[in-house]
Every structure is written in structure tokens, then in C-alpha cells.
Amino acid sequence: MVSGPDPQGPQRLAPVPDPEGAAEPTRAGFVALAGRPNVGKSTMVNAMVGRKVAITSDKPQTTRRAIRGVATGAAEQLVLVDLPGVQRPRDALTERMQRRVERELKDADAALMVINGEEGVGPGDRWIAALLAAAPVPVVIAVNKVDRLDAPRVITVLSAAAELGIADDIFPVSARKGTGVLELRAHLGALMPASPFFFPPEDNSDQSEAQLLAELVREAALRRTFQEVPHSVEVVIDEIDRDRSGVTRVLGKIWVETESQKGILIGAHGKMIKQIGTAARKELQRELGVQVHLELSVRVRKGWRGDERALDRLGIE
Ligand SMILES: Nc1nc2c(ncn2[C@@H]2O[C@H](COP(=O)(O)OP(=O)(O)OP(=O)(O)O)[C@@H](O)[C@H]2O)c(=O)[nH]1
Numbered sequence: 026m027v028s029g030p031d032p033q034g035p036q037r038l039a040p041v042p043d044p045e046g047a048a049e050p051t052r053a054g055f056v057a058l059a060g061r062p063n064v065g066k067s068t069m070v071n072a073m074v075g076r077k078v079a080i081t082s083d084k085p086q087t088t089r090r091a092i093r094g095v096a097t098g099a100a101e102q103l104v105l106v107d108l109p110g111v112q113r114p115r116d117a118l119t120e121r122m123q124r125r126v127e128r129e130l131k132d133a134d135a136a137l138m139v140i141n142g143e144e145g146v147g148p149g150d151r152w153i154a155a156l157l158a159a160a161p162v163p164v165v166i167a168v169n170k171v172d173r174l175d176a177p178r179v180i181t182v183l184s185a186a187a188e189l190g191i192a193d194d195i196f197p198v199s200a201r202k203g204t205g206v207l208e209l210r211a212h213l214g215a216l217m218p219a220s221p222f223f224f225p226p227e228d229n230s231d232q233s234e235a236q237l238l239a240e241l242v243r244e245a246a247l248r249r250t251f252q253e254v255p256h257s258v259e260v261v262i263d264e265i266d267r268d269r270s271g272v273t274r275v276l277g278k279i280w281v282e283t284e285s286q287k288g289i290l291i292g293a294h295g296k297m298i299k300q301i302g303t304a305a306r307k308e309l310q311r312e313l314g315v316q317v318h319l320e321l322s323v324r325v326r327k328g329w330r331g332d333e334r335a336l337d338r339l340g341i342e
């Protein structure tokens with residue numbers, strides 16, 4: 026069974042006791058990432074954490090759950106809440122994603138709005154800016170994907186971002202290349218309130234192992250499918266068996282909504298599912314640091330995206 030994220034939203038965990046005699050008071054808090062789909066929020070969380078905790082893809086609406094990535098420095102800890110991209114909801118799944126964003130914003134210590142520098146500031150960004158203006162938290166803006174822009178274009182987008190009127194601090198960054206990420210992280214750290222850490226410093230994320238592995242399999246499927254198929258894919262990990270020979274056996278199911286999607290995911294002579302399995306296995310091995318034997322099957326679950334009970338079971342709050 027996959028255990029989902031905590032339904033209560035961001036919860037302050039039992040604080041880590043200060044080591045004896047520690048003179049430096051620490052800062053810690055929650056930073057909610059908001060932005061249109063595909064602007065690079067998850068890539069940004071991974072860059073700040075320094076590890077892959079959230080999957081990414083060039084398909085919009087990759088992120089479905091609020092995943093917390095933990096970035097711990099010497100005296101400050103950022104709990105980065107990676108959120109689904111904000112857009113108009115179209116079914117029970119996207120409605121839940123939207124409500125989650127609004128809830129997380131209320132509970133955060135700061136919001137980081139991410140803008141796609143390649144596309145500039147559009148109506149979708151203005152809509153999110155209005156949402157953020159109403160939230161009782163300081164807002165910082167990151168203009169992302171500057172690796173794709175020349176200097177004059179960066180300046181144009183930075184001033185368009187300033188005109189949104191919700192943030193004094195605007196950072197040009199490339200989450201993919203890492204440019205500007207440390208500066209942004211330090212700035213966010215300074216905004217956090219004095220507080221003990223919420224997570225042990227060695228933790229990178231609040232996801233269960235089964236959830237992270239399921240997401241890595243989903244990423245492999247998203248990257249190879251198009252149109253409606255990536256939106257219809259969900260993955261459930263049923264078993265993780267570590268045997269004595271050092272090989273870990275992982276059993277997973279890929280859900281789709283129709284027989285024809287199932288056909289696409291399996292592919293002619295099983296070619297597609299084999300490719301997905303090979304790519305996912307590499308990611309699982311990187312994550313677990315052991316050899317992995319991955320067994321995947323594809324199952325049709327008609328209309329799971331509109332099925333509130335299925336969404337509950339999947340931990341999509
Ligand atoms: N060139 C470039 N591409 C980037 C950068 N950051 C992210 N991307 C790409 O943009 C695409 C979307 O990235 P994600 O991190 O999945 O975007 P997201 O905002 O989390 O998307 P949703 O979860 O769907 O809301 C991926 O193909 C990333 O590789 C960047 O700094 N430069």
C-alpha cells in the first residue's frame with residue numbers, strides 16, 4: 026500500500042532538540058511554490074534540496090501531490106512545498122490539486138512564485154499573483170529558465186515580474202543549470218522565522234519510499250507518452266522486497282483509464298512497457314543504491330481521476 030502525504034497539510038514535526046551548547050539560533054519554515062504548470066517548480070525544489078525529490082517532465086500538471094523537499098543549511102532549514110501547477114480545475118483530480126494549493130499558501134511562511142522566463146508574464150501569472158496577494162505571507166519571485174534567454178530578454182521579464190506588484194525581491198534563475206539557485210535559497214532562508222528544525226537534517230523529503238518509487242515509475246511513463254495519456258497515468262507500488270542476495274524486487278501497477286491507453290502503454294509486442302520499465306529501473310537503482318528487479322503491470326481503472334475514493338486511496342488530498 027502506498028501511504029500518502031499527511032491530510033492535515035504542513036505539520037510541524039517534533040522539533041529536533043538543539044545540540045548541547047549550540048550558540049547559533051536556527052531559522053526554519055515552510056515555503057510554498059506557486060506557478061503555472063510546467064514553469065519548473067519541481068526542478069527548482071530538486072535544485073534547492075540538491076537531490077531529486079520531485080519528478081519533472083515537459084508535460085503540464087506533472088505534480089499531483091504537495092511534496093515537501095527539505096533543504097537544510099548550517100543554521101536554517103527550508104521546507105519547500107512543491108505544489109501542482111495552478112490552472113482552472115477540470116475534474117475532481119485537478120479540483121483537489123487547486124484546493125491544496127490554496128490551503129498550503131495559508132500555512133506557509135513565504136511563497137515562491139515561479140515564472141517561466143521563456144514565456145514571460147501572462148494572464149495565468151497575473152491570476153496567480155492575485156491569489157498570492159491575498160495570502161498572508163511574503164512573496165519572492167523567481168524568473169526561471171534564464172538559460173534560454175539573452176540578457177535584454179531577462180531584463181524585460183524581470184521588470185514585467187516587478188509590475189505584478191506582489192514581490193520586492195525577484196531572482197533570475199535557471200533551476201536546470203543551477204544558476205542563481207544558491208542566492209535564492211539564502212534569501213528564502215533569511216526570511217524564515219527563528220525556529221528549531223522541523224526535519225532531521227539528513228531528511229530530503231516527507232514522501233514514503235513507496236510513494237517516491239511510484240513517482241519515479243510515473244515519470245518514466247510521462248516522458249514517453251503524449252496528449253491525454255500522461256494525465257491518465259497513475260502508479261501504485263504494491264511490494265518492495267529486499268532479498269538476501271542484495272537485489273530488491275519492486276512490484277508496481279500502472280493505472281490508465283481506457284483499454285486504448287493500456288494498449289499504448291504496453292505497445293506493440295510490449296515494447297513500450299519494456300522501455301518504461303528499463304528507464305524506471307535505472308532511477309530506482311539510483312535512488313535505492315541497490316540492484317532492482319522491477320515488475321510492472323498495466324491495469325484499466327475507468328475514470329479514476331473523477332473517483333473521490335480512488336483519489337483518497339492515492340493520497341491526493
Ligand atoms: N531550459 C530550462 N528548462 C527547465 C528549467 N527548469 C525546468 N525546466 C524544464 O521545464 C519542464 C517542466 O519542469 P517541472 O519542474 O516539471 O515544472 P513544474 O512547474 O513542476 O510543472 P507542474 O508540476 O506540471 O506544475 C521540464 O522539462 C524541465 O526540465 C530551466 O531552468 N531551464
Ligand SMILES: [Mg+2]
Nearest residue numbers: 066067087088
Ligand atoms: Mg511539478
